[in-house]
Amino acid sequence: MTISPDNIIFWQWGTVSLNATIVYTWLVMALLTLVSWLVTRRISFGTTISRWQNLLEVLVTGIRDQIQEVSHQQPGKYLPFVGTLFLFIAMANLLNVMPGYMAPTGSLSTTTALAICVFAAVPIYGIAYEGPLNYLAHYVKPTLLMLPFNIIGEISRTIALAVRLYGNIMSGTVIVAILLSLTPYFFPVVMQLLGLLTGMIQAYIFAILAMVYIASATSAHAGKPGSTGNRK
Amino acid sequence: MSIDWITVSAQIVNFLILVWLLKRFLYQPVIRAMDRREQQIASQLDEAQAREQKAEIKSQEYQVMLTELERTRDNILAETHAKAEQQKRQLQDEARREVNETREHWQRQFQLEKAEFLSNARNQIANTVQNIARNALADLADIELEEQIIASFINRLGSLDQRSQTLIQKSSRQSSEPVRITSTFKLDTAARKRLTHAVHANLVDGIEVEYSESAELLCGIALTAGEGQLSWNLADYIHKLNQDVEQAISPDTQPGTEKE
Numbered sequence: 270m271t272i273s274p275d276n277i278i279f280w281q282w283g284t285v286s287l288n289a290t291i292v293y294t295w296l297v298m299a300l301l302t303l304v305s306w307l308v309t310r311r312i313s314f315g316t317t318i319s320r321w322q323n324l325l326e327v328l329v330t331g332i333r334d335q336i337q338e339v340s341h342q343q344p345g346k347y348l349p350f351v352g353t354l355f356l357f358i359a360m361a362n363l364l365n366v367m368p369g370y371m372a373p374t375g376s377l378s379t380t381t382a383l384a385i386c387v388f389a390a391v392p393i394y395g396i397a398y399e400g401p402l403n404y405l406a407h408y409v410k411p412t413l414l415m416l417p418f419n420i421i422g423e424i425s426r427t428i429a430l431a432v433r434l435y436g437n438i439m440s441g442t443v444i445v446a447i448l449l450s451l452t453p454y455f456f457p458v459v460m461q462l463l464g465l466l467t468g469m470i471q472a473y474i475f476a477i478l479a480m481v482y483i484a485s486a487t488s489a490h491a492g493k494p495g496s497t498g499n500r501k
Numbered sequence: 502m503s504i505d506w507i508t509v510s511a512q513i514v515n516f517l518i519l520v521w522l523l524k525r526f527l528y529q530p531v532i533r534a535m536d537r538r539e540q541q542i543a544s545q546l547d548e549a550q551a552r553e554q555k556a557e558i559k560s561q562e563y564q565v566m567l568t569e570l571e572r573t574r575d576n577i578l579a580e581t582h583a584k585a586e587q588q589k590r591q592l593q594d595e596a597r598r599e600v601n602e603t604r605e606h607w608q609r610q611f612q613l614e615k616a617e618f619l620s621n622a623r624n625q626i627a628n629t630v631q632n633i634a635r636n637a638l639a640d641l642a643d644i645e646l647e648e649q650i651i652a653s654f655i656n657r658l659g660s661l662d663q664r665s666q667t668l669i670q671k672s673s674r675q676s677s678e679p680v681r682i683t684s685t686f687k688l689d690t691a692a693r694k695r696l697t698h699a700v701h702a703n704l705v706d707g708i709e710v711e712y713s714e715s716a717e718l719l720c721g722i723a724l725t726a727g728e729g730q731l732s733w734n735l736a737d738y739i740h741k742l743n744q745d746v747e748q749a750i751s752p753d754t755q756p757g758t759e760k761e
Contacts, residue, residue, distance in 0.1 A: 275505045290508055294515050302522045309530035314537040322534070329531045348532075349524040357519055373512070378505045382512030 273439070274371040275378050290376040297361045297373065328356075332476075339477060340484035347483060350390055354383065355476035362438060362468025366461060372468070375438040377431065384431035387479045388423070395486030404486065430478060437471045627720065646720075647686050654722045654733045655699040661731070670704055672727030679709035684722040685734070688712055700724070 274289035281287070308321040318326070332352045336344035361374045373379045395404040408419045441464035448457045661669075673680055682688075682696055697710045704726070721734015 273503065275503070275508055286507075288505070288508060291511050291515070294512060298515060298519045298522065301519065302526055305523060305527035309526055309534075312530050312534045314534050314541065316538065316542070318534075322531075325527065325531050326535060329528060330535070348528055349520050352528060353516070353520045353523050356523065357516065376508070377503070378508035379512045381504055382509045382516060385509070386513060386516055 273376050273378075274373060275376050277371070289371055290373045290379055293361070293364075293371060294373040294379065296370075297357060297364065300364075301356060301360055335477065336480055339480045340488070342484070342487065347394070347480065350386075351476050351480050351483075354387075354479055355472050358383075358434065358472035358475055359469055362472060363465065365438075365442070365464055365468060372438050372442065374434055374468075374471075375442050377435045377439075380431040380435040383434070383475070384427045387430060387482060388427040390479070391423075391482050391486045394483045398487040407486070426482065430475065434471050434475050437467055441467055647688075647692075650720070650722055650733065651688070651692050651696065654724075655695065657733055658699050658703045658724070658731065661703065665729075665731070666704065669724075669726050669729035669731060672729040673705055673708060674727075676727035678727065679711050680704070681711045681713060681725040682722065683713050683715045683725065685715065685720050687714060 274293065277289035279287045279289065279292055304321075305325070308319070308325055311319075312322060313319065329348075329352070332355060333344040333348060336342075336347050336351055340347065358374055361372050364370050365372050392404065395407075398404075409416050441460070445457050445460050445464065448460055680700055682700075688696070693710075693712055700710055701707060708726075721732060723730060723732030723734065
C-alpha cells in the first residue's frame with residue numbers, strides 16, 4: 270500500500286522524476302489559476318456581477334477579514350501569501366473526492382515545503398515591518414539566555430506545522446483505504462465526507478497559524494513567539 | 502514517512518509560482534473591482550446627496566415663491582374686494598341722492614301746488630263767504646254788509662281793552678302822521694264822519710284821520726296809528742278757515758289729531 274504520493278512516479282529521466290505530488294500540485298495550481306483567470310477576465314466594476322465573481326469576492330473578502338482579525342493590521346500585504354496557503358491546501362484537500370486523485374498535502378514533502386515557506390516568511394515580514402535589528406532583538410528578549418529557546422521554538426513550530434497537516438490528510442487517506450478493504454460500500458463514503466471536513470479545517474488552521482506567526486513577528490508589542498500549541 | 506528533498510524544493514517553487522499567479526489573476530483584479538465599485542457607489546451616493554440637496558433648495562425656493570404668490574393673490578383679492586365695496590357704496594349713495602333729489606323736487610312741486618291751491622281756495626272762499634254773509638245779512642236784517650262792518654268796527658273800537666287803547670294812543674302820539682283808516686270798500690261821507698267820531702271819542706280827541714282803500718284787507722276795515730293797529734275784516738276768518746283746510750288736506754296730519 271502506498272501512503273505517500275511521492276512514491277508514485279509518472280515519468281523518470283535520469284535522476285529527475287515526476288511524481289504524483291508534483292503532478293497533482295500542478296493540477297490544483299492549474300485549476301485555481303484557470304478559474305481565477307476565467308472569472309476575472311471579464312470582471313465587472315459595476316453593481317451587477319456574475320455568480321462566479323461573487324464567489325471569488327466572498328472568498329477574498331473572507332480571507333481579508335480573517336487576516337485583519339488575527340493581525341489587527343491592513344491585510345493587503347499578507348493576502349497573497351496567507352490566502353494562497355489557504356486556497357491551495359483547501360483545493361488540494363477538496364479534490365480528494367475525485368477517484369484516482371491523491372492530495373499533495375498528504376505528502377510530507379509538500380507540507381514541509383509549505384512550512385519552510387512560512388518559516389521564511391516570518392522573518393521576511395518581520396524585517397520588512399520593523400527593520401532587521403529590531404526584529405532580531407525579539408530573539409534575545411527578555412534576556413540573552415532565551416535566545417536558544419526562541420530559536421528552538423521557531424523551528425519546532427515549523428515542524429509541527431508541517432507534520433500536523435501531513436498527518437491529518439495522510440491519515441484520512443489511509444483510513445479510507447483501510448476501511449475500503451474492511452467494510453466497503455457505505456462506511457468509506459462517510460469517512461470521505463469527514464475527510465473533506467478535516468481537509469477544510471486543516472487548510473484554515475494552517476493559514477491562520479501562519480498568519481499568527483507572522484503577526485507575532487510584526488506587531489510591536491508581541492515580544493514572545495506566537496502560540497506553538499499542538500491544536501489537533 | 503520520508504521527505505524527498507527534490508520534491509520539497511519543487512513544491513516550494515510551485516507554491517511561490519502559485520502565489521504569483523493568484524496575486525496576478527485573483528487578488529489584484531478582485532480587490533481592484535471591489536475598490537472601484539466602492540468608489541463608484543460612494544460617488545453615486547455623493548451625487549445623490551448633492552442632487553437631494555439641490556432638490557431641497559429648489560423645493561424651498563418654490564415654497565417661498567408659492568407663499569409669495571399666495572400673498573399677492575390675497576392682496577389682489579382684498580384690493581378688488583375693497584374697490585368693489587367702495588363702488589357699491591358710491592352707487593348706493595348716488596342712487597340715494599337721486600331718490601332724495603326726486604323726492605325733494607316732488608315735495609317742492611307738491612308744496613307749490615298746495616300753496617297755489619290754498620291761495621285760490623282762500624280767495625274763492627273769501628268771496629263766497631263775503632257773498633254768503635252779505636246775502637245772509639241783507640236777507641236777515643235788511644242791512645248793508647258794509648254798514649254792518651263799520652258798525653262792528655266802531656263797536657270794537659269802543660270796547661277796546663285798556664292795554665290796547667293805551668298802546669294805540671301812545672304810538673299815535675309818538676308819530677307825527679295821522680291815524681289812517683283803510684277799507685276794502687269805498688266809505689261814504691256819513692260813514693267817515695261816524696268813524697272819525699268814534700276815533701276821537703275812543704282814542705285821541707281831535708287827531709286827523711285819513712281814509713284809503715286796499716284790496717288786501719279782504720272785506721274789512723283797519724285802523725293804523727303809528728305802529729299800533731286795529732282791524733276787523735274777513736281775512737282773519739278766512740285765515741282760520743285756511744288753516745283748517747290746510748290741516749285737513751295736509752299729508753303730514755293724521756286724521757283725528759289736531760296740530761297748531
